[in-house]
Amino acid sequence: MTQRIFDVENEKDMADLWDILPDNAVCINFIDKNIIHIGFKDDETLTTLIKINWHDKTEITRPMPEAKEADVGKLCKFWNNDGTISYGVLSDLITSGIKSIKYGCCYGKRWTHARRLTKQEIEELC
Numbered sequence: 001m002t003q004r005i006f007d008v009e010n011e012k013d014m015a016d017l018w019d020i021l022p023d024n025a026v027c028i029n030f031i032d033k034n035i036i037h038i039g040f041k042d043d044e045t046l047t048t049l050i051k052i053n054w055h056d057k058t059e060i061t062r063p064m065p066e067a068k069e070a071d072v073g074k075l076c077k078f079w080n081n082d083g084t085i086s087y088g089v090l091s092d093l094i095t096s097g098i099k100s101i102k103y104g105c106c107y108g109k110r111w112t113h114a115r116r117l118t119k120q121e122i123e124e125l126c
Helices: 012-018 118-126
Strands: 005-007 025-030 038-042 045-048 052-053 059-061 074-080 085-095 099-105 115-116
Touching: 005 012, 074 099, 099 115
Parallel strands: 005 052
Antiparallel strands: 025 038, 025 059, 038 045, 074 085, 074 115, 085 099
């Protein structure tokens, strides 16, 4: 049986790779020809043998989808490109131009980015 090689340039391969890893795996680092390091949110580590076509990359990170209309009223993480971070309830999405979205928080501020929190993240915040 041939082991699958995940290609970092292929969107479907990357989605499949993140689907098979635990939810708290946040990044994968290239160590050498056959060994990679998988980093977890809780600082746990795992060295394993997964075949990945790295191209010229040395690290790949789990994609975090931004909030959508369905996430209005849900607890979200908000951030701006300057590194400012906040947590709150998503109140609305404002679209201005093609693919330009601003996210509104329950206390009136507008943010450049937002994503819905996972159940684990909510538990960690409480």
